[in-house]
Amino acid sequence: MSESSKLSTKEVIERYKKVRKERRRYAIKSFFKIKRGAFGLIVLVALTVLSVLSPWLAPKPHKFRHAPLSRPEWFRIFDPNALGGDFYITKRTFAQESDIRTSPTDISNIPDGVIYPYFNIPNVFQWPSLTYRMYIDNTKGAKTPDGAAVLEIIDDTQYRLESIPENYTVAGFCFNIHWNYSTVPYRIYLWFARKYELQIPPIYKSSYTIPAGSSINDYIFLNLSKARTFTVKIETSYDVLLNVTVITDVQTVKYADKGSFEITVKAAKDIALNILNTGTDIIPVNISIEWQPTSLFEVLDVENIGLYLMSTLWDPKKGRTMTGSEVAEYSLKKFAISVPDIIVRREGLVQYGQKPIEKSWINESYDISEEAEPTQLISKGEHYKVFFQKGNISVFRFIIKFRYASKDILKLRNMMKEPLIVRLLFDDLQLQVQDKYYGLIGTDDKGRDLAYMIVNGLKISLFVGFVATFANIFIGVSLGLVAGYKGGRVDEVIMRICDFFMSIPGFPLLLVLAFIFNNLRLDALVAIIIVLSILGWAGMARTIRSQVLALRASVYVEAAKASGASSFYIIRKHILPGVWPLVLLYIMTGVVSNILSEAGLTFLGVLVPTWDSIGKIIQEASGISPATGGGGGGGLSMDRFHWLFFPGLILMLIAYSFYAISDAYDELINPKRRRKY
Structure with missing residues (x-):
């Protein structure tokens, strides 16, 4: 009697389980010996782990992190003129008298960020009663309790004014920036707080x-x-x-x-x-x-109803600041940068106008939101080259231009027996230089960290890819199994449906369906999964059906039928295991196809995504507008190279990973390609 006939049923089952375990171990070991397959699996697992851990690895991905379109930090090694990192020019809360200069004689020696007054009455004979003083008030800080700088404009009403002055009087705060670097800064962000106070005496x-x-x-x-x-x-x-x-x-x-x-x-x-x-x-x-009065603007006619931020340069030869026309001439001659006449003033070039000023503190870019970029730059982009050359002393002025608002106000002013006082308060001045390099792969046009955006977008791209693929497999495998096993009219109907879907161009149909779902106001994420699930199963169903036809004629299937097994049992136990290798290959190729299709639909703007995905990042980088159905692009430039390249690289890695895994798997199961490992 042979040895096998002496084994009990339990021992046979245990030996079978042991052999199956050994075969699995051998298959895994053989798979990892195929280097491209091992590499693809490692990359895919790493990307999946990153996507799962994105809430912790990339918290608040939409938060402003750095200057827009900053390049990757490691690009710095290729730039010999890089500044070396971000730094603050000044951070002042105006708690001490040393933070201001009340009446400087030589402003070129004033340290950066120390403020001093600017006061100019174009025709002093029209307004002889006007004076000013600057001081520190330690009881009126904006964000910090240690004080604020105060510019007090005093109108001595004992002097009677017969008419409103024709010209605006100019008053405000100034500060300097001494630029001692050979490189022009990429961005300089400005934080400051301001408000006004009115002291109206009795009439x-x-x-x-x-x-x-x-x-x-x-x-x-x-x-x-x-x-x-x-x-x-x-x-x-x-x-x-x-x-x-x-x-x-x-x-x-x-x-x-x-x-x-x-x-x-x-x-x-x-x-x-x-x-x-x-x-x-x-x-x-x-x-x-x-x-x-309800506000400052009922008392005074303030030009542009707010503060101006003006900039000029110190002229060491003339020992004074340049006028706006002189700065414009210097800009044109030295840098070929034309300055529009509309921003040229006697006090300098207007960088920003109509900055509101209220009775309560306004924190300009001080309390920035989690999502937003600081709203205030020290200068317009094209002017950085003009003002920030090595050795330059740039002078920046926060000023208001004012006169009495009307004849009514002049009458009331002449009835007052005590001085009318307007106080401008200034606090929490911060000037931060941000270089053009940041993070692992830089920032987008809103200053968001691209690494955070990609890690956050991975989970949606992978989720859409896997869900749509499993939906395709469920439909395709189910119909293929039924058609192949049942045959006859059932097979004929299912195959004609498959032929219909296979005859329609895939991507154009995706565009049409996506447009329809978008107009139906269906959630974009649900819509894109449904759209991708509708297509992609037909070819799989036909291939599965062909394999089932071959398996259906097998001896063990016929034996199962003869023993009275049900159709469901035969399909589940005998036929499905035979088509499982094909299913695995379809998973590998289908996920890639659906991820790329999602990226394509998002990129073209057919669906307006409310989520982060790799496709959306590429769409934003290319400048394509969803509002116009994919039109309005043309935003590609070298400044956006990193913004477009790295998300594309991630897509390529995902595609290659699935390809490498599927190819390695095919090499293991295909006798024609199989090698000994």
Whole structure:
């Protein structure tokens, strides 16, 4: 009797499991001996791990990280003129007197970031009452509690003005940048905070002694062109009920109260007062009327309704700063950069205008959001070369140009008996130079780290690829198995459906379906998976069907039929294992095809993705606009080379990985290609 006949059924099963385990181990070992297959698997596993760990490896991928279109950090070694990294020119919170210069004689020696005043009255005879002073106020910091720089513009109203000055008076803060590098900076970001304060003195003051049970009357003539808001202040130290009637050309207000109080009224022509003492004692009363402007711009005609940021250069030969026309001439002669006349001013070149200024602190680029780039650059891009040459002293000015807003304001100003004061407050000045190199593969046009974007986009690209591929395999394998096993009319119907889908050009159909789903407002991610799942299964179904036809005639299948096994059992146990190698090959090729199709649809802008994917990154890099259905491109340039190249390289690696794995697998199972390992 042979040895095999002596083995029990349990021992046979255990030996079978052991042999199967050894065969699997041998197959894995043989696979890793095929170097391209091992390399592809390692790359694919690495990319998959990166995509899974993206929430931790690439947190907040849309956050601004560095200057837009920064190149990879390792490119720096090929640039002998690189600055060497990012750095701050200055960071000041204006807590000490050394942070300002109140009346400098030689501004060229002022350190970077130390501010000093700029004040210019074009015609001093038209506004002789105007003066200024600068100081540190340690109680009014913007973000930090240690203080702010204050420029106080004082109008001594004892001097009567007969008319509004024709020209704007200019006032503001200045600071210098001494540039001692041979390389022009890529970006200089500016952070600063500012606000204003108004100190409006009363237009009328008077004191009365009112006997018990008596009243007094008072009258103020205004003769304004339109109604404005005023506050009538009644002040007394006696706790006595006063009945006050305020009559204006606009309204009548009656009010009764004890002690000191205020009444707000509107008036244009005049204000009449009646105050009745209802008490039993003689009481002293102080009356004052103050105008209540809604904002600085009701008092002053501020050109462009805000701050200007202007820039100029120090001229060491003339010992003064250049005018705007001189800077424009210097720019044209030395650098062939033409400066538009519209930005040329006496104080320099206008870099930014209409910067708002309010009663509360405005933090310009100080509290930047998680998504956004700092909104303020120190200079427009084409002007960096002009201002930042080695040895240059660039002077930057935050100024307002102002005069009184109207004749009404001039009348009110002439009624005031104390100075009218406007305070400009400035704080938290930061100037950061950012070089054009950052990170592993640089940044996009919004300053986002491309490495973070790619790692974050990998999970969507791989997810779409795998889900769409498994959907294709499920449809294709199911229909192929049924058609091949059943035959007859079932086979005929299924094959004609396959022929129909195979006869339609694939990618144009994808475009049409994607357009339809997009118009139906279907979620873009769901739409793209459905679109990719509809196609791609027909060829697989036909190939599986051919293999099933061959397997169906096998002896073991016939034996299973003769023993009474069901069709489902035969397909599951005997036929499906025979087509499994084909399924694995389709997984390898199908995932790549679907990833590339997703990238293509996203790249062409047919679907408007709300997610990050490799295709979307390439689309943004190429400048193609989804809003125009893929039009409006033309954004390719050498500045975007890294933005386009590295996502494309990742796609190529994914494609090569699947190709290498499938080719290595085919070499293992194909007798014609099989080698001994």
